[in-house]
Amino acid sequence: MSAVAAMPPKNYEILPKTSETGEPIGELLEISMGPHHPSTHGVFRMDVVLDGETVVKLKPVFGYLHRNHEKIAENISYLGSMPYTDRLDYFCSMTNNWAYALTVEKLAGLPVPERAEYIRVIMAELTRLQNHTCLIGFFVQDMGALGTPLMYAFREREKILDLFESVSGARMMCNYMRFGGVRCDVTPDWLAQAKQLVDGYGKFLDEFEALFTENEIVLARTQGIGVLPRELVVNASLTGPMLRAAGVNYDVRKVDKYGIYGRFDFKVPLGEHGDIYDRYMVRVLEMRESLKILQQALRDIPSGPVMDPKAKLRGFRPKAGEAYGRIEAPKGELGFYLISDGSANPYRYRVRPPSFINLTVLEDMCLGHRISDTVVILGSVDIVLGEVDR
Amino acid sequence: MGTLNIKGTEMLGEQIIKGMAVTARNFFGSYVSKERLTTVQYPEERLTPKENTRQFPFLVYDGDDWEKGMRCVACQICEKECPPQCIYIVKSKDKKPDYKGQSQLYPATFDIDISVCMSCQICVEVCPFDAIKMDTEFELSTDDRFGGLLFTKDKLAKSNEHFRKIHPTEAAAVDEHLAGEKARAEAKAKAAATPPTNPAA
Numbered sequence: 001m002s003a004v005a006a007m008p009p010k011n012y013e014i015l016p017k018t019s020e021t022g023e024p025i026g027e028l029l030e031i032s033m034g035p036h037h038p039s040t041h042g043v044f045r046m047d048v049v050l051d052g053e054t055v056v057k058l059k060p061v062f063g064y065l066h067r068n069h070e071k072i073a074e075n076i077s078y079l080g081s082m083p084y085t086d087r088l089d090y091f092c093s094m095t096n097n098w099a100y101a102l103t104v105e106k107l108a109g110l111p112v113p114e115r116a117e118y119i120r121v122i123m124a125e126l127t128r129l130q131n132h133t134c135l136i137g138f139f140v141q142d143m144g145a146l147g148t149p150l151m152y153a154f155r156e157r158e159k160i161l162d163l164f165e166s167v168s169g170a171r172m173m174c175n176y177m178r179f180g181g182v183r184c185d186v187t188p189d190w191l192a193q194a195k196q197l198v199d200g201y202g203k204f205l206d207e208f209e210a211l212f213t214e215n216e217i218v219l220a221r222t223q224g225i226g227v228l229p230r231e232l233v234v235n236a237s238l239t240g241p242m243l244r245a246a247g248v249n250y251d252v253r254k255v256d257k258y259g260i261y262g263r264f265d266f267k268v269p270l271g272e273h274g275d276i277y278d279r280y281m282v283r284v285l286e287m288r289e290s291l292k293i294l295q296q297a298l299r300d301i302p303s304g305p306v307m308d309p310k311a312k313l314r315g316f317r318p319k320a321g322e323a324y325g326r327i328e329a330p331k332g333e334l335g336f337y338l339i340s341d342g343s344a345n346p347y348r349y350r351v352r353p354p355s356f357i358n359l360t361v362l363e364d365m366c367l368g369h370r371i372s373d374t375v376v377i378l379g380s381v382d383i384v385l386g387e388v389d390r
Numbered sequence: 391m392g393t394l395n396i397k398g399t400e401m402l403g404e405q406i407i408k409g410m411a412v413t414a415r416n417f418f419g420s421y422v423s424k425e426r427l428t429t430v431q432y433p434e435e436r437l438t439p440k441e442n443t444r445q446f447p448f449l450v451y452d453g454d455d456w457e458k459g460m461r462c463v464a465c466q467i468c469e470k471e472c473p474p475q476c477i478y479i480v481k482s483k484d485k486k487p488d489y490k491g492q493s494q495l496y497p498a499t500f501d502i503d504i505s506v507c508m509s510c511q512i513c514v515e516v517c518p519f520d521a522i523k524m525d526t527e528f529e530l531s532t533d534d535r536f537g538g539l540l541f542t543k544d545k546l547a548k549s550n551e552h553f554r555k556i557h558p559t560e561a562a563a564v565d566e567h568l569a570g571e572k573a574r575a576e577a578k579a580k581a582a583a584t585p586p587t588n589p590a591a
Contacts, residue, residue: 175511217406
């Protein structure tokens with residue numbers, strides 16, 4: 001190195017690295033991990049204040065995908081907002097539809113035929129399978145796996161989306177559940193295909209798990225990071241796998257037993273430490289429990305109608321009143337709160353988005369960790385911006 | 391599974407090697423087994439669409455003349471029920487006979503803005519005349535930004551033959567239902583035309 005290059009430029013002051021007492025001095029760096037970012041799972045911004053690489057303060061900023069879903073629902077009929085619910089958590093359209101249909105059925109007191117209940121359970125568990133599989137794929141991509149496991153996950157997801165397309169016509173925005181049943185019946189051919197998929201899924205899960213569960217890199221990056229203690233988790237009203245990873249035994253399927261979940265024999269996996277690794281393991285075990293539910297449902301599905309033939313599609317006016325319906329969506333407890341004033345449009349339509357509420361503890365999880373841990377922690381919260389912003 | 395808390399112990403990387411075995415099995419397996427090679431080289435190869443797939447609506451007409459045979463009677467139910475309100479209908483001033491022989495109104499203008507349409511299929515579900523159904527064509531991109539995606543009546547009208555080709559089971563059910571309606575209407579017309587026999591005589 002020449003002597004000229006070694007000299008500092010004239011207008012640059014080199015600050016001392018430590019003060020007289022020996023403490024490091026310097027400024028905190030504020031970064032906006034902005035809405036255009038490959039690892040933020042959508043248009044989501046985090047204002048992070050860093051001391052070196054350690055997070056000192058974190059503020060999540062969302063609203064970039066706000067589409068006025070709740071206001072639109074006040075101006076169109078009840079059936080008309082069903083396609084909009086598909087687009088809330090766009091990975092899991094079937095469960096969004098079911099939550100909304102459940103709320104309207106509670107509001108208007110509509111019964112649901114048994115075959116339709118079984119079909120709803122099958123669709124919801126298939127949705128849970130593909131959501132958790134893709135989530136693990138995205139989660140390891142955030143850690144640097146460069147997308148190969150994500151592509152394995154999408155390969156299996158395509159099989160499930162093919163099933164959704166043969167029954168409802170669309171791969172993702174299914175618009176399949178109706179108030180009082182489902183839109184159309186499934187053929188025995190479809191049931192055979194679903195059974196074939198479910199039987200082969202366990203083998204894929206074994207292979208997929210072999211990539212991550214005991215992988216040293218995953219263990220080093222996820223154990224002990226993003227720990228949430230039990231009291232904080234319950235007080236912040238988190239739900240879903242984040243709640244169960246901290247050890248709280250609360251699954252809406254077991255508590256409410258909505259639909260016919262009381263008939264199925266499945267366990268609820270619980271974590272111990274509440275860190276990222278526990279959330280990942282809870283999701284993997286939940287997938288295996290979903291396979292059990294699916295096998296039972298496909299075995300026991302009765303024949304019969306799937307919708308009341310006298311149910312009105314147009315001119316549906318429930319009596320004045322209010323109802324709150326909730327289900328265990330793959331991301332947490334998805335709830336809809338409807339107030340009806342007796343007219344064809346709802347008076348108030350509110351969505352309880354699990355991703356939004358699970359995000360409120362992001363700062364508590366990230367303080368003290370490094371900025372690269374922030375990305376992995378966000379991946380483990382499992383957000384979909386369509387649901388956070390509605 | 392228990393807690394695999396091996397952080398802090400010696401990590402030699404053997405699980406990473408096992409993970410690489412999975413990746414290798416997938417990669418080399420894609421040369422051998424069709425299940426592992428799932429990429430479809432679009433647009434040279436295409437997947438066969440499912441029968442129930444839905445993309446954008448079209449108007450069905452019976453017979454060969456698309457204006458005379460169109461089933462739509464401009465009742466405007468689909469326009470009212472459409473959630474993003476992408477259908478625009480103007481009723482005609484005169485009437486024309488439908489497949490049953492009754493004279494009905496028809497749409498003078500029937501526009502669907504497919505850049506707004508979200509393919510929810512509610513218009514198909516609420517149509518009482520089986521006049522609007524879902525098409526399967528999706529390669530509709532155009533660079534004409536002022537009206538290239540606004541489909542007018544002539545672009546939306548497709549024959550019943552096309553409907554039978556893309557959705558065979560649904561078309562068969564609709565044809566059966568309409569034939570039943572026609573037979574019922576004809577029977578009623580015949581009962582009204584024959585003079586009633588005098589029971590007292």
